[in-house]
Amino acid sequence: MHAVTHEIICELKGIQKSFDRGNGKPLRVLEDINLDIRANEVVALIGPSGCGKSTILRIFAGLISASKGKVYYHQQEMNGLTPGVAIVFQGFALYPWMTVEENVRTVLRAKGMAEDDVRTRANRAISLVGLEGFEEAYPRELSGGMKQRVGMARALSVDPEILFMDEPFSAVDALTAEGLRAEILDIWSDTATNPSSILMVSHDIKEVAYMADRIVVLSANPGRVRTIVENPLARPRDSRSPEFLRLVDQLHDIITSTELPDVEISAPEPSLLSDTVEPLPPAPSTDILGLLEFLEIQGGTCDLFQVVAHTHVAFEKVLASVKGAEMLDFVDTPKRMVVLTPLGQRFVRANMDQRKDIWKEQLLALRLFRIIGEMLEMHHGELKRHEVIAEIQQRLPMENPELTFETLVTWGRFGELFAYREDRGVLTPE
Numbered sequence: 253m254h255a256v257t258h259e260i261i262c263e264l265k266g267i268q269k270s271f272d273r274g275n276g277k278p279l280r281v282l283e284d285i286n287l288d289i290r291a292n293e294v295v296a297l298i299g300p301s302g303c304g305k306s307t308i309l310r311i312f313a314g315l316i317s318a319s320k321g322k323v324y325y326h327q328q329e330m331n332g333l334t335p336g337v338a339i340v341f342q343g344f345a346l347y348p349w350m351t352v353e354e355n356v357r358t359v360l361r362a363k364g365m366a367e368d369d370v371r372t373r374a375n376r377a378i379s380l381v382g383l384e385g386f387e388e389a390y391p392r393e394l395s396g397g398m399k400q401r402v403g404m405a406r407a408l409s410v411d412p413e414i415l416f417m418d419e420p421f422s423a424v425d426a427l428t429a430e431g432l433r434a435e436i437l438d439i440w441s442d443t444a445t446n447p448s449s450i451l452m453v454s455h456d457i458k459e460v461a462y463m464a465d466r467i468v469v470l471s472a473n474p475g476r477v478r479t480i481v482e483n484p485l486a487r488p489r490d491s492r493s494p495e496f497l498r499l500v501d502q503l504h505d506i507i508t509s510t511e512l513p514d515v516e517i518s519a520p521e522p523s524l525l526s527d528t529v530e531p532l533p534p535a536p537s538t539d540i541l542g543l544l545e546f547l548e549i550q551g552g553t554c555d556l557f558q559v560v561a562h563t564h565v566a567f568e569k570v571l572a573s574v575k576g577a578e579m580l581d582f583v584d585t586p587k588r589m590v591v592l593t594p595l596g597q598r599f600v601r602a603n604m605d606q607r608k609d610i611w612k613e614q615l616l617a618l619r620l621f622r623i624i625g626e627m628l629e630m631h632h633g634e635l636k637r638h639e640v641i642a643e644i645q646q647r648l649p650m651e652n653p654e655l656t657f658e659t660l661v662t663w664g665r666f667g668e669l670f671a672y673r674e675d676r677g678v679l680t681p682e
Contacts (some may be wrong), residue, residue, distance in 0.1 A: 260327070261414060261449060262312055262334065263288040269307055281307055281650050283474040285321070289414055294440065294450040296464035298457065298507070302531050302650040306476030307454040312451065313337050336413035338447075340420045344399040346391045351397035352378065353387040356406045363410065370391075375410035380439060391552045397428035404432075408447070415440070418581045419454060431547050433463055441487070454609040455568060461496060462489050469506050478508060501557075504567060508556060508588060529619045529647040532659040535569075535576035537666035538610075543573045544582055544592065548600045552592040558591060572622065576659075578613040612667035620647065620660065622671060628670065628681055635679040637672075 269282040282304045289295055291310070295586065297305040311323060312314045314333040323330040346355050356374040364371070378387060381401040390401055400420060406414060417436075440450055454460050461465050467481040481503065485495055506538035546563060547554055552560075560570050574590055575585040582596035592600065600611045615621045628635055637657070644653040644660075661672045662681070667681040 259291040260288045261291055261325070261336070263324040264308070264312065264318075264321045265324065267308075267309065267311060267318045269304070269316075269324075270319045270653055278653065279649060280474040281680050282311075282663070283476050284320075285475070285477060286466060289449050289475060289480060291448050293465040294437075294463050295454065295466050295468060295469060297451070297453045297468050298455065298460050299470030299475070299504075300472045300507075300650070301455075301480070302473035302475075302648070303470040304650065306418050307650070308470075309339075309418055309453050310327070310475070313416055315339075315340060318457055323382055324391040327528035331400070337416060338408070338410050338412035339416040340407045340416075341402070342405045342422055344391070344396075344398060344403050344423070346402055348391050349564070351390055352383060352394075352405075355391075356400055356409050359406050360409055373409045373411075374405075377405040378407060378614075381435065383407045385451040395428075396424040397432065400424055400428075400432060400534060404436070407540050411446050413446055413448050415450045417450065417452040420452070420456070421459065425553045429459075432607075433459065437463060437487070443674055444564065457500055457507065457567065458491060459587045461485075461499050461503060462491055467503065469503070481506070495580070504557065508571070529623070530579060531648055531651050532620065532656050532663070533572040533579070534652075534655045534659055535572040536662045539569065539573045540576045540582070541666075543570070543590075544596055546589060547583070547592050547596070552597060556585075556590055576663075579618070581617075582614075608666065608668055611663075613665060617666045617670055623647070624660065624664075624670070624679070628679065633681050637677040637679070640679055 258356055263603070264285050264287045267282055268280065270278040270280045272278050281302075284428040285304075285308060290349065297308060300304060307316070307403070311318050312334065314323065314330055314337075317331075323334065325334050325336065327580070347358065350358065350556070356377055357370050357644070360370040360373055365648065374589055375387075378384060381404045383398065383401050383405060383540065386398065391402070394402070400423070403420070415436075421432055436450070439445070440447060450463075452460075452463065465483055467483060469478045469481065470476065471478040481499075483499065485499060489496055492553065543564075556570070556574065557567075559565075562565050563570065574583060574585060577590075577596070578585055581593060582599055584591045584593055595614075602610065616625075624640065627639070631639075639651075639655055640660070641653045644651065646658045648656060664670045664679075665672070666681070670679050671682050672679050
């Protein structure tokens with residue numbers, strides 16, 4: 253097991269990042285990020301959608317440059333790719349025409365290694381992640397978990413000092429994810445091999461409590477380090493122990509206060525408001541309806557964690573539904589409570605036609621829905637899926653455009669604002 257030392261491997265100082273939106277108004281996504289990765293530790297980045305977690309990881313790796321600030325590797329200022337780093341991505345990123353072995357070898361060949369070294373390292377990495385016997389298999393023949401093992405083997409084959417992981421387990425089922433987390437920690441805890449340290453991006457609170465030594469909680473718009481939580485739990489960790497569950501509750505509280513703040517925010521100037529496009533949480537309209545009906549049964553108010561306990565729905569999903577309901581002005585969120593607003597009470601007591609009318613009215617108060625409506629008019633009532641996704645990417649560069657599109661469609665359908673014709677891949681007025 254690694255003993256954490258204070259030696260700093262990689263460091264960000266005063267990092268800012270802005271993206272050009274093409275309208276002369278750059279979008280600031282990171283503000284004054286100061287963060288380091290030390291030898292022999294696992295660091296996790298967690299926070300709301302659009303807070304810049306993946307951007308921080310990519311700046312650390314040198315895949316993108318900061319607008320301001322400096323990146324250091326062993327106290328040397330970096331320009332370009334950071335040495336000693338390998339990345340495991342969320343979406344596997346395998347070459348479908350190559351076998352498992354060829355997918356791993358191609359990374360080593362790109363480093364200019366001799367073929368004997370390529371073969372030795374590839375075989376060792378494949379064995380390390382438990383894929384022996386699958387060397388000649390193609391990605392199409394593998395399960396999601398096995399594909400991610402290939403991604404892990406490819407990253408580990410280059411013997412990185414730091415392993416970067418960008419939501420690496422979110423595309424696999426819960427049981428597979430649990431096994432992969434344990435395997436990554438087994439590999440990391442072997443002091444005879446690299447990686448020395450791991451930096452991971454996650455949206456899963458239990459995952460970071462299980463894996464990380466330090467948990468960096470970010471806030472959004474622009475992304476800032478809100479707090480860093482030192483994980484005091486000894487390894488191996490029992491996810492059912494009272495100490496573990498207390499840490500999870502502590503992180504829940506921090507993230508809830510970040511994503512659903514109690515402070516009154518002064519209204520922005522009208523000129524700024526007209527240009528603001530609000531990110532949509534990944535919450536289908538059915539989930540929001542279920543939340544509102546549950547609150548009505550509870551007398552119009554309930555503690556957030558009681559909602560989770562009573563509904564048996566994951567915290568992250570409940571939080572997304574609460575954010576969606578708050579965006580539509582159906583709930584307020586003082587402290588840890590979720591409370592139906594007068595409009596929410598009127599909505600939940602209305603018949604289905606009245607609900608649809610109220611929902612539609614609330615959608616039209618959101619800039620993104622007005623923009624899509626204007627685009628539909630300009631395109632004579634028919635918008636191709638890729639045109640909508642391109643608009644989302646331009647307006648909300650820090651958001652997942654596919655997830656935003658799905659939310660846009662499900663909310664728009666319920667409000668009978670527009671429909672999505674999946675067979676033709678087009679959005680039309682309802």
